Amino acid sequence: MSEPSIEAVHLSRRFGSFLAVDDVSFSVARGEIFGYLGANGAGKSTTIRMLCGLLAPTAGEARVAGFDVKSAPESVKSSIGYMSQKFSLYLDLPVRDNIDFFGGAYGLSGPDFAARADEVLRLCDLEAERYATTGSLPGGIRQRLALGCAILHRPAVLFLDEPTAGVDPVSRRHFWRFIRALAREGTTIFVTTHYLDEAEYCGRIGLMVDGRLVALDTPAALKRRYVPGRVLAVRGRNLASAAASLRSRSGIIAVEPFGAGLHLQVAAADWDLASITHALTNAGAQAVEVEAGEPTLEDVFLAVVARPRDGEAHAP
Amino acid sequence: MLGRDPAQGGPAVRESLGLMPQQASLYPDLSVAENLRFFARLYCLPRALFRERSLRLLDITRLGPFLDRRADALSGGMYKKLALACALLHRPEVLLLDEPTNGVDPVSRRELWALLYELVHDGMTVLLSTPYMDEAERCHRVGLIHHGRLLLDGEPRALLAKFEDETYEVEGGERDRVDERLSSLSDVHAASPAGSTLRITVARGSAGTVATALTPLHASLRPVVPNFEDLFLARVRPEAAA
Known part of the structure; x- marks a missing residue:
């Protein structure tokens, strides 16, 4: 096999006390x-910037198109x-x-x-x-x-x-x-x-995520791994309050407003189209229609990149 | 705009309006906190009200830890969020967003969309422009403008219901070869990636012909529900060709 076109090995970059890139390794084929x-x-x-030779790594190394980013x-x-x-x-x-x-x-x-x-x-x-x-x-x-x-x-x-x-x-x-x-x-x-x-x-x-490479795979494999549940698109009336009651139920992974409807991610073992329709109707929604959707890379991204809470805000 | 002519209404219109322009609109050499204070003063916001609202906006935008950072040192996304926070400080009745998520x-x-739904729920009117059709689909109503003309206006669901093309996913075959073959077929109005395969929009009734063309490439068609991007691509195609 020929040499990879890009190869990063334990690449890190620190700015003062901030570790912007933390021990990242990967290779990309021609x-x-x-x-x-x-x-x-x-x-x-x-x-x-490090791979382009514009910024020296603090630690680790990288080769791009056969050249070392530090020495060449x-x-x-x-x-x-x-x-x-x-x-x-x-x-x-x-x-x-x-x-x-x-x-x-x-x-x-x-x-x-x-x-x-x-x-x-x-x-x-x-x-x-x-x-x-x-x-x-x-x-x-x-x-x-x-x-x-x-x-x-x-x-x-x-x-x-x-x-x-x-x-x-x-x-x-x-x-x-x-x-x-x-x-x-x-x-x-x-x-x-x-x-x-x-x-x-x-x-x-x-x-x-925060300077670390936390997942690396094909789009299909990432979806299988990080979006195991069922993705559902819901339409109907009075969905907002019905959805709020759904959030606390087990097997509900995500509830998100989408236009006049909702997008749901649910555990396949716990929920199907019929049971979701039933649950929302019981919670006061009307004319509920549920459709199966396809997981997207955005679902993967949101599953992997959990929202980091960076301290309490204080008034400016 | 709120019953007035915006060209004549002057300050009265602008007071009830929040604007987040597409271009840089903040003072680059002021910090996050200073920009917020500056906009609060422009709108003569009382100190206590400013404190309460800015805390809430900083929490939603997650800009709290970056109060002292200069606007020109913010990443693209953080800059946009600060611009939005500045536009919301005076609780406008109407919020105009020009490509807010670039x-x-x-x-x-x-998070921005969650916030917009909240504002709309509380009675704010939001008008936004976007080149991203998955975002357009999140709106209650959309207008599609192309070369200065309004081509469509309606609820995304209603517009999709009237969409005359059919949408399919291509199964099997090698994507690039399939793509090449499809680009030579006039019944194929749009093709876009879907995982390792393609999603295509074809003229109603032409799926059989398209499927036959793909058989030698070991690819077949599976019907899927059209989305707004399919509609957009198919609708502007004749315009682009003209």
């Missing part, structure tokens, strides 16, 4: 789409592409000038680069916007430009840090189609996202 |  998930502040961005950070940087949630583009420049700028930053020039720039404009469907001022373009198009800038130098590993924040569903579909094509051609993809329907595109997912 | 993690997102 051409794999690896999702790195966690709450805001869980240590995702700190991990990415410059080689790491030239082997990777990075696209951030803020898209990091010059908004007052035309599209093509942004491409030239990022090409220059990677040391690309001459006819080869001109050909590659045209190719990237075509791949990212930006040919019509070539002369448009970047700041005047909608989010979905800026996103394609940011991606184009990140792959100009044909990186072996592409880091995507919340690449689709605020982008419409149609653009997100196109974006992921393109990312999957890159992965098929051998580019390793390391992606963070808060939109867990997108995490379904990942071959494997790592879940970070 | 960059917000799923736990905080569900």
Whole structure:
């Protein structure tokens, strides 16, 4: 088996007394789409900065595209592409000038680069916007430009840090189609996202909680392990008060308002569609309809990332 | 807006309005506590009331431990939560949220929704914009705007009931190959990932044709209940193609 494209071994990073990344180990194969998930502040961005050679680890080590992030950070940087949630583009420049700028930053020039720039404009469907001022373009198009800038130098590993924040569903579909094509051609993809329907595109997912990697597996295996119960969608009238009485019953794992209805997660041994309908009706709900749902990665995330209570709030 | 023209109403309208803009709206060099105090003063909130409300908002947003952190040092999700807290301090009658959950993690997102349901239950009107259809489905009523035109307006359930396409999950087959095959079929209006397979929206009555096309790839179709994203993708598709 060939060397993994990304390998982190006991990677840690401390800021003063705060341990942002705590003893994290994983490896990502060439051409794999690896999702790195966690709450805001869980240590995702700190991990990415270390893997990109931008921040030295306090302990442990990492190799990216065959280079050690500590001893060869410059080689790491030239082997990777990075696209951030803020898209990091010059908004007052035309599209093509942004491409030239990022090409220059990677040391690309001459006819080869001109050909590659045209190719990237075509791949990212930006040919019509070539002369448009970047700041005047909608989010979905800026996103394609940011991606184009990140792959100009044909990186072996592409880091995507919340690449689709605020982008419409149609653009997100196109974006992921393109990312999957890159992965098929051998580019390793390391992606963070808060939109867990997108995490379904990942071959494997790592879940970070408070700096630690607490789960790592395929989406299907994570669901089997962390969402063992039945997921139910409920509609009807007077659901809110009926749901409150349900919360305390055994076998009720989660109750959540959803639009005018409810989403429930229940232990399969204790509850089925009929018994839930019965219980809610007895508690005063009317016209109750219950439908089986599919567990999502969001259910997994919520099961794994239990809400940490960080001390009592005091008045500002 | 509350019976007045917002362009003419001036302060009277703005007093009953809470706004959480999409762009940065807080003072970056002020701390969490300072931003809250600043907004409280703008709305002339009495000290005792400010204390009570800010404690509650800090508890809900879990910003309590970060009172001294500057706004520009907050993560995306924390910043959004602070902006929301600032918009809620004066208990507005109407709350406007412009893409409130961009960059917000799923736990905080569900908490934000729990809070919104609570506010609505207490009588607040909430208008929010979102590019995420699972969130749209959480609303009591949705309007779908595309290229400046309102394409749909109604309850998510009612809109879905009128949805004419059929939705299926593809079982078996290799996802990328299936996806490639599907993209060449005009009856397939949308395809999106569902676990290791795909979820597709097809023209009513065309499932047989699509299934036949997938047979050589050892894939088959299983009917599923359409959701709002299926509806959105199918509805904007002809617009995007135009």
